[in-house]
Amino acid sequence: MFTGIIEHLGRISSVETVGGDRRMRFEAPGYLKGSGLGDSIAVNGVCLTATDFSDDHFHADLSGETCNLTTAGAWKAGQTVNLERALTPAKPLGGHLVSGHVDGIGKLISRHEEARSWRMLFEAPADLARYIARKGSICIDGISLTVNEVEGSRFGVNIIPHTLAHTTLGGLAAGDAVNLEVDQIARYLERLLAARNEA
Structure with a gap:
């Protein structure tokens, strides 16, 4: 779950096709400390799973369905994106409950x-x-x-x-x-x- 309160502006640094799906690298220097592998991160409202991680970037795999049903299919390297990490019990609910499942x-x-x-x-x-x-x-x-x-x-x-x-x-x-x-x-x-x- 997310709140819809954007925490950071990230940047797509690479987009590659892997087995018919897409793999993307997102740069977010200084933002990802304390996050970890497998965490959920909303990117422009799309809930993605971090599959490779550092303090400054993460990778995510995007299925064909995600690319077809969201704007992710048109995302390109160099594009700026909205980032929000998943809601935790200690995080204020300043927006509204958001699932990260784009309608x-x-x-x-x-x-x-x-x-x-x-x-x-x-x-x-x-x-x-x-x-x-x-x-x-x-x-x-x-x-x-x-x-x-x-x-x-x-x-x-x-x-x-x-x-x-x-x-x-x-x-x-x-x-x-x-x-x-x-x-x-x-x-x-x-x-x-x-x-x-x-x-």
Whole structure:
């Protein structure tokens, strides 16, 4: 589990194909101390397992399914990524509960300045739109955000200067793809209501 509060900006230093899957090396100098082999690390919202480790970098294997269902299939060497280590009992839950299991790929429709912040409009896949609610939580590229407004499959968020400076959101342009993870409570609620209706 994760919180959606980005801890560090890392960089992809290599991408290679191994047996049909992909293996990537992520650089994060000074960030990985205290972490270890087999730890879960969210990279742009995708939960990955560290398969090779040092204080400054880790490797992860990405299956074909992960590459097909997330933006990881388009990741390239030199790209900056959002990093968060798994939640521990001592870690504050400053965002919301995030699994690191991406639900789908959305895209940025537009962005504009509003005072010192940026307003961003995203579009979600139609099958995910029903889980997105005004003032609810959404995870975009691993970042926990509050939904400001919803219209159909499009939703808006407000990005404060701190988030722009410490995540990859500041580098997004209209048309860019992003990983989306909807609020888990919405998914569980839908399942509970469906089960009650079936009964």
